[in-house]
Amino acid sequence: MTPTRGAAEPMQERARRTRRAILLAAAEAFAENGYLATTTSDIAARAGVTKGALVFHFPAKAGVAVAIVEECYEQWPTVVADARLRHERMTEVIGEVLHRVAMQIREDPIVRATVRLQAERALIGEPVRTPHVAWTAAMTELFQAAERRGELRSGADPAVLGRVVVASFHGVQHVSGSLSGHADVGERVAEWWAVFRAGFEAGPETESETGSETESEAESEAE
Amino acid sequence: MTPTRGAAEPMQERARRTRRAILLAAAEAFAENGYLATTTSDIAARAGVTKGALVFHFPAKAGVAVAIVEECYEQWPTVVADARLRHERMTEVIGEVLHRVAMQIREDPIVRATVRLQAERALIGEPVRTPHVAWTAAMTELFQAAERRGELRSGADPAVLGRVVVASFHGVQHVSGSLSGHADVGERVAEWWAVFRAGFEAGPETESETGSETESEAESEAE
Numbered sequence: 001m002t003p004t005r006g007a008a009e010p011m012q013e014r015a016r017r018t019r020r021a022i023l024l025a026a027a028e029a030f031a032e033n034g035y036l037a038t039t040t041s042d043i044a045a046r047a048g049v050t051k052g053a054l055v056f057h058f059p060a061k062a063g064v065a066v067a068i069v070e071e072c073y074e075q076w077p078t079v080v081a082d083a084r085l086r087h088e089r090m091t092e093v094i095g096e097v098l099h100r101v102a103m104q105i106r107e108d109p110i111v112r113a114t115v116r117l118q119a120e121r122a123l124i125g126e127p128v129r130t131p132h133v134a135w136t137a138a139m140t141e142l143f144q145a146a147e148r149r150g151e152l153r154s155g156a157d158p159a160v161l162g163r164v165v166v167a168s169f170h171g172v173q174h175v176s177g178s179l180s181g182h183a184d185v186g187e188r189v190a191e192w193w194a195v196f197r198a199g200f201e202a203g204p205e206t207e208s209e210t211g212s213e214t215e216s217e218a219e220s221e222a223e
Numbered sequence: 224m225t226p227t228r229g230a231a232e233p234m235q236e237r238a239r240r241t242r243r244a245i246l247l248a249a250a251e252a253f254a255e256n257g258y259l260a261t262t263t264s265d266i267a268a269r270a271g272v273t274k275g276a277l278v279f280h281f282p283a284k285a286g287v288a289v290a291i292v293e294e295c296y297e298q299w300p301t302v303v304a305d306a307r308l309r310h311e312r313m314t315e316v317i318g319e320v321l322h323r324v325a326m327q328i329r330e331d332p333i334v335r336a337t338v339r340l341q342a343e344r345a346l347i348g349e350p351v352r353t354p355h356v357a358w359t360a361a362m363t364e365l366f367q368a369a370e371r372r373g374e375l376r377s378g379a380d381p382a383v384l385g386r387v388v389v390a391s392f393h394g395v396q397h398v399s400g401s402l403s404g405h406a407d408v409g410e411r412v413a414e415w416w417a418v419f420r421a422g423f424e425a426g427p428e429t430e431s432e433t434g435s436e437t438e439s440e441a442e443s444e445a446e
Contacts, residue, residue, distance in 0.1 A: 034345075036259065119342075122257075132398050156418075164395070164415045171394020172387070175355050192387045195379075199422030 019057045022047045023071060026064045027113035035065060035120045062126040065117050069129050072114035076101075080138060090146035091201055094139065095193055098169055102189040105173050106182040115173075136166045143200075153202040161200055168196060242280045245270045246294060249287045250336035258288060258343045285349040288340050292352050295337035299324075303361060313369035314424055317362065318416055321392055325412040328396050329405040338396075359389045366423075376425040384423055391419060 025047035029038040040061050044054045058064045083096040104111040117124065118131035140162030147158050172192045176185040248270035252261040263284050267277045281287045306319040327334040340347065341354035363385030370381050395415045399408040 131401060133402070153421075160414045161418065163398075163411065164418050167395040167398040167411065168391035168415060168419075169394065170398060171392065172390040174397070175386075175390040175393055178354060179356070188386065188390065191383045192391060195384065195387050195422040196391075196419065197422070198376075199418040199420070 015057075018047075018049060018053055022049060022054060022057055022064065023068055024109060027068050027109035030065065030068065031109055031112035031116055035061075035117060035123050060125070062124050065124050066126050066128055068110055069114045069117055072110050073129065073134065075104075076134075076138070080142075089151060090142055090149060091151050091197055094142050094146070094165070095197065097142075098165075098189060098193060099186070101169075102173055102185045105177070106185050112182075115177075132166050132170065136162050139165050151202060152200055156200045165196065168192065238280075241270075241272060241276055245272060245277060245280055245287065246291055247332060250291050250332035253288065253291065254332055254335035254339055258284075258340060258346050263287075283348070285347050288347050289349050289351055291333055292337045292340055295333050296352065296357065298327075299357075299361070302327075303365075312374060313365055313372060314374050314420055317365050317369070317388070318420065320365075321388075321412060321416060322409070324392075325396060325408045328400070329408050335405075338400075355389050355393065359385050362388050374425060375423055379423045388419065391415065 022043060026038070026043045029042050029046055033042075038061070040054055041051065043061070043064065044051050047054070058067070079100050080093075080097055083093045083100070087093045087096060101111075105115060106112075115131075117128060121128040121130075140159050143152070143156075143158035143161040143165075146152055147156070152158070152161075169189070169192075172188050173182070173185055176182050176188045245266060249261070249266045252265050252269055256265075261284070263277055264274065266284070266287065267274045270277070281290065302323050303316075303320055306316045306323070310316045310319060324334075328338060329335075338354075340351060344351040344353075363382050366375070366379075366381035366384040366388075369375055370379070375381070375384075392412070392415075395411050396405070396408055399405050399411045
């Protein structure tokens, strides 16, 4: 955001930065106020650009919304690949991905806006990516890998787990957003994940590396 | 809905039926089109009443929305009490309550409208009940009862389970609404509940009445 190259800066680069400023400003506005209540004048003012510059990049408000959602989705494959590099156990990979997405929902205006815009997609004049579908496919793949490695308990179906994890995660982040503006989304996702993984994981309940504590030991503690 | 008493019918009874017709018609409209896109003229037309009659019962659209949400919440204590009468095991009680709520979300316009109106409550000029809060308290109580009966696994915290069950259920019903218009909400809730209960329940994994099968037996089945 620090324009150092002035007039010598290539047009293309300046245009790219303006487009980025518009997307970020619009994302903040959409995340806060929703699609309908945000006007193109709001977006231009927040981005510090003229209406003309805004229209040059995005002829209509719907185009801004679509571009935000696409930009959001472009980052997810990297998040997943990254988590796969760092963990051997697929359950840990899935847990880390969910945690990172939760943090992005709290911190990143592009992600916050995307969640809201997808919920409001019926109000947007252009087609916006249907939520949950790509995530369900990605999660199902991770659960299939978990199954191949023997991490799932008997009878657990990766496709079911893919649907269930995406839907439950959505609810957990949504309720956190609704009740705390996502301030507690990290804790809420962590407490949900601990219960959820105990429901599908073979072997030790939540600690992955260490414990070989058996279920029957856990049982007798409960008495 | 069959007016048999004609002119002899007490004014009060007629007024009550008109109010009910307005609430149902408005619920259908809100559930389909949302709060903003529904006008008081839409509501009057759907209910088959004059604008004057509508205004007599509800001076403003916001009042209709608030009345729908309150009517919705009035029915839940009966649903819970009913399930408690029918099941000994609290886990079964909770499962039945969740199933019944899922069916109501699919079938009952008052419930469908409430889900949408609570999500859109920032757009409504009068305070609408915050979603999830009352349900979290009710579910926490049921999990406390489950804990007293030894149905929870060691370390399971009823307050956490209350929050987690309400948030995950919300997500599951929401995604079903988003992707199938709630056509598959019954299956989605059932598949989620099977995984979720395996994550908190002590003793037999999903069958309730019969087994005294221990977790360690369930474990060895999983190998």
